[in-house]
Amino acid sequence: MKYGIVLDSLFARHNIPAGHPEGPQRIEAILQAVQRWNPSGQLVRVAPLPAQEEWILAVHTREHWQRIQGTSGQAVSQLDPDTYTSPDSFETATLAAGSAVALTDELLQGKIDSGFALIRPPGHHAESNRVMGFCLFNNVAVAADWAIRNSAIEKVAIVDFDVHHGNGTQEIFYARSDVLYLSTHQYPFYPGTGHFNQLGQGQGEGFTVNFPLRAGAGNSFYRHLFSDLVLPIVRQFDPQLILVSAGYDAHKNDPLAGMNLDVEGFGQLVTLLNSLAQEVCEGRILFVLEGGYNLKALSEAVVCTMETSMAPKTFPIGKKEHTEEYLSYREQARRVFSTYWDL
Numbered sequence: 001m002k003y004g005i006v007l008d009s010l011f012a013r014h015n016i017p018a019g020h021p022e023g024p025q026r027i028e029a030i031l032q033a034v035q036r037w038n039p040s041g042q043l044v045r046v047a048p049l050p051a052q053e054e055w056i057l058a059v060h061t062r063e064h065w066q067r068i069q070g071t072s073g074q075a076v077s078q079l080d081p082d083t084y085t086s087p088d089s090f091e092t093a094t095l096a097a098g099s100a101v102a103l104t105d106e107l108l109q110g111k112i113d114s115g116f117a118l119i120r121p122p123g124h125h126a127e128s129n130r131v132m133g134f135c136l137f138n139n140v141a142v143a144a145d146w147a148i149r150n151s152a153i154e155k156v157a158i159v160d161f162d163v164h165h166g167n168g169t170q171e172i173f174y175a176r177s178d179v180l181y182l183s184t185h186q187y188p189f190y191p192g193t194g195h196f197n198q199l200g201q202g203q204g205e206g207f208t209v210n211f212p213l214r215a216g217a218g219n220s221f222y223r224h225l226f227s228d229l230v231l232p233i234v235r236q237f238d239p240q241l242i243l244v245s246a247g248y249d250a251h252k253n254d255p256l257a258g259m260n261l262d263v264e265g266f267g268q269l270v271t272l273l274n275s276l277a278q279e280v281c282e283g284r285i286l287f288v289l290e291g292g293y294n295l296k297a298l299s300e301a302v303v304c305t306m307e308t309s310m311a312p313k314t315f316p317i318g319k320k321e322h323t324e325e326y327l328s329y330r331e332q333a334r335r336v337f338s339t340y341w342d343l
């Protein structure tokens with residue numbers, strides 16, 4: 001197993017006001033955790049790569065690109081209520097998006113079997129023409145679109161388990177049928193989007209799949225949801241590549257959200273997604289970091305994701321039985337999606 005990672009202290013250079021949860025400390029914590037874990041030379045280091053302008057312009061407007069580029073070398077500026085730039089943010093953001101592409105390229109060339117882009121700033125809230133929610137460029141969207149334009153890949157599934165809805169990824173691919181966007185997220189919650197009834201439009205109708213979840217959902221609920229609904233939908237979509245918007249802010253100790261997953265819960269989801277990738281697309285799956293703001297939970301869950309990917313393991317399963325609440329949620333979701341998917 002050749003497992004590729006992009007992980008570099010360069011991603012700490014996007015340095016927004018002290019105390020902001022999406023700060024350089026996130027990358028530093030992951031660097032330290034990976035160093036402690038030290039999987040003796042089994043990781044293939046993929047060098048960070050700045051995105052070419054055209055890769056970003058394939059999913060963002062020129063106006064958006066210029067707005068971020070204009071902050072290069074400038075003092076800290078606030079672009080939306082929680083999104084800031086520092087002098088190095090433009091360079092770091094282009095490096096994040098480019099690194100997601102670099103890892104995708106390594107995968108498609110067969111140089112790695114799977115991998116993780118441990119990058120920041122995160123991307124899934126960034127819309128085609130709007131920065132939002134700590135995100136400047138939409139890294140996972142840039143990589144998905146790049147794969148379709150530059151390889152034999154025709155269909156990409158993006159599975160987003162960050163606790164927040166990826167409004168940006170949804171908006172970018174809303175009218176497209178070649179990218180499935182599927183998200184599980186706390187709802188109602190920031191950013192407010194991600195209801196069941198946002199299903200895509202035009203040719204893209206049915207290819208946006210949202211699972212809005214009440215606060216408090218934990219390992220058992222998520223695991224059943226993935227087994228019963230998430231995996232069957234992705235299986236039927238039959239992608240040649242799976243990209244995972246891997247945010248770890250659904251962890252029970254995350255300071256920003258109210259979900260109840262623990263590290264083993266994330267491990268279970270990773271196991272399910274990896275086996276799905278083996279089944280549908282010869283194991284082609286890449287994880288791209290989004291949120292996760294409890295540094296201990298974030299770094300442990302990231303290491304668990306990599307360990308589980310490199311040597312599949314089974315996790316002790318908590319509650320096996322379906323709760324009434326889960327069963328009624330599953331019924332509701334089946335009613336919504338059965339127009340498009342055989343569930």
Ligand SMILES: [Zn+2]
Pocket residue numbers: 162163164247249290291292
């Ligand atoms: Zn998030």
